[in-house]
Amino acid sequence: MPRHGLSKSRIIAWKQCPKRLWLQIHRHDLLEVSDGVEHGFQIGYEVGDVAQGLYPNGILIKDDDDLSTALTSTKLAMATYPNRPIFEATFQHDGVLVRADLLLPTETGYRMAEVKSSASVKPYHIDDCAVQAWVIKQNNIALTSIELAHIDTSFVYQGDGNYHGIFRHEKLDDVIYPLLKMVPDWIHEARRTLSGGEPSIEPGAQCDDPFECPFKAYCSRDIEVQIQPEYSLDVLYRMHTKSKDALRAKGFKDACLVPSEFLNETQQWIQRVSQTGVAELSPDAGISLAGFSYPRYYLDFETINLAVPRWVHTRPYATQVPFQWSCHIEESRRQLQHQMFLDVSGNDPRRLCAEKMLEVLGTDGPVFVYFQAFEKGRIAELAALYPDLAPALHAINLRIVDLLPIARANYYHPEMKGSWSIKAVLPTVATDLRYDLLAVGDGGDAQAAYREILHPNTPDARKQELTEGLREYCKLDTLAMVRLAWFFQGIPVNEGHE
Numbered sequence: 329m330p331r332h333g334l335s336k337s338r339i340i341a342w343k344q345c346p347k348r349l350w351l352q353i354h355r356h357d358l359l360e361v362s363d364g365v366e367h368g369f370q371i372g373y374e375v376g377d378v379a380q381g382l383y384p385n386g387i388l389i390k391d392d393d394d395l396s397t398a399l400t401s402t403k404l405a406m407a408t409y410p411n412r413p414i415f416e417a418t419f420q421h422d423g424v425l426v427r428a429d430l431l432l433p434t435e436t437g438y439r440m441a442e443v444k445s446s447a448s449v450k451p452y453h454i455d456d457c458a459v460q461a462w463v464i465k466q467n468n469i470a471l472t473s474i475e476l477a478h479i480d481t482s483f484v485y486q487g488d489g490n491y492h493g494i495f496r497h498e499k500l501d502d503v504i505y506p507l508l509k510m511v512p513d514w515i516h517e518a519r520r521t522l523s524g525g526e527p528s529i530e531p532g533a534q535c536d537d538p539f540e541c542p543f544k545a546y547c548s549r550d551i552e553v554q555i556q557p558e559y560s561l562d563v564l565y566r567m568h569t570k571s572k573d574a575l576r577a578k579g580f581k582d583a584c585l586v587p588s589e590f591l592n593e594t595q596q597w598i599q600r601v602s603q604t605g606v607a608e609l610s611p612d613a614g615i616s617l618a619g620f621s622y623p624r625y626y627l628d629f630e631t632i633n634l635a636v637p638r639w640v641h642t643r644p645y646a647t648q649v650p651f652q653w654s655c656h657i658e659e660s661r662r663q664l665q666h667q668m669f670l671d672v673s674g675n676d677p678r679r680l681c682a683e684k685m686l687e688v689l690g691t692d693g694p695v696f697v698y699f700q701a702f703e704k705g706r707i708a709e710l711a712a713l714y715p716d717l718a719p720a721l722h723a724i725n726l727r728i729v730d731l732l733p734i735a736r737a738n739y740y741h742p743e744m745k746g747s748w749s750i751k752a753v754l755p756t757v758a759t760d761l762r763y764d765l766l767a768v769g770d771g772g773d774a775q776a777a778y779r780e781i782l783h784p785n786t787p788d789a790r791k792q793e794l795t796e797g798l799r800e801y802c803k804l805d806t807l808a809m810v811r812l813a814w815f816f817q818g819i820p821v822n823e824g825h826e
């Protein structure tokens with residue numbers, strides 16, 4: 329059989345799904361990388377840069393698409409500078425190529441450390457390190473330990489450019505060594521897959537585990553229309569996966585056909601609305617809003633939780649830093665004005681964010697949000713950070729009114745498909761407001777846009793485009809709440825001032 333060149337990532341792709349590797353090599357044209365996966369790559373690059381920055385005397389083996397130069401440079405660096413760390417050391421054995429993130433010299437060899445942007449060791453990291461270690465050991469390099477360096481979320485950045493302590497190095501020798509003897513079999517089987525025809529594998533749990541597969545669109549092209557009913561069991565709100573599996577095992581795939589004894593009250597409501605196709609709105613929604621005074625405020629935050637913290641006293645992934653808020657203010661019934669805060673300077677945005685918000689929200693009037701745990705949590709964090717602002721911030725939290733439970737208790741439309749997220753609800757009450765037409769269309773996009781704006785290599789024109797995208801997106805989030813509140817109260821929209 330032909331001897332296909334392999335790499336660590338190709339072997340890991342094969343372990344996820346043999347068909348994935350086959351498509352990657354033979355039908356690369358079908359590959360569709362989602363924005364989420366692309367953002368994940370960017371975070372990985374940032375984390376990799378920080379890891380290298382911790383070893384100022386390290387030697388980077390450049391790739392530049394020239395494999396043989398990278399292989400030669402690695403040998404040369406190890407021979408010439410045996411006491412210096414090496415980044416991206418490149419090795420090959422049996423046609424398998426690997427690049428080691430960190431090789432750290434010890435008295436008797438090297439510590440091999442793979443750097444990951446995750447906050448813990450995942451099962452696929454073990455296979456990853458096993459392939460890496462196998463190839464390196466076949467090159468007769470003594471590995472004194474095999475480690476995975478992942479982000480330590482307890483690390484607190486002091487704002488001084490010092491990232492020592494951001495990685496936790498987990499020694500994996502005990503789990504990797506028993507696996508090394510299996511690596512040749514993986515290589516053989518991966519090559520066997522590549523030499524045959526397209527594997528016949530149906531989409532399943534492997535398509536998202538451990539990574540979102542870039543061939544999902546191709547593999548599921550016929551399935552959705554053929555098999556999926558309009559209302560799958562996934563519309564049954566908060567039904568446990570095990571219960572859905574049990575229903576599927578009994579032959580139920582359509583939420584409309586599930587016997588009521590398997591459904592709770594909310595799920596029966598969803599089923600009824602899905603069957604009739606007629607949305608239901610209880611007058612209680614409007615009644616619950618009628619008593620609130622004006623001005624009414626509609627508030628939403630956008631936040632970022634960076635893998636590599638950049639502001640003082642923030643932790644990787646763990647600190648949600650608000651960098652933007654939008655607020656629609658309904659001065660009196662249907663009389664709207666809009667205020668916004670957005671800091672794209674790269675400075676710590678939190679103090680200004682809190683101060684401007686206090687200015688705009690004043691001291692009276694309900695503050696409507698959608699899912700109060702998020703906004704209240706951020707406001708409480710700002711209060712803890714700035715004791716001088718704490719009384720005013722805590723007072724804001726006392727004024728918060730959550731529209732989500734009101735919606736969940738009183739309104740359901742068949743197109744919501746089991747979700748009360750604002751993005752599911754809005755198209756059913758305000759068809760003129762569209763998230764899907766925006767450059768920044770959801771919270772994930774907003775985080776990615778902000779991260780890109782802060783990146784020093786982002787051109788100004790692109791920064792402006794992304795900043796405008798953030799403005800439109802956050803504004804729509806609060807306008808969506810306004811429109812939902814009006815819808816609940818029966819307030820006509822087309823006479824409003826937006």
Ligand code: SF4
Nearest residue numbers: 345348535541544547
């Ligand atoms: S989408 Fe699923 S079935 Fe298709 S190649 Fe990827 S993992 Fe395999």
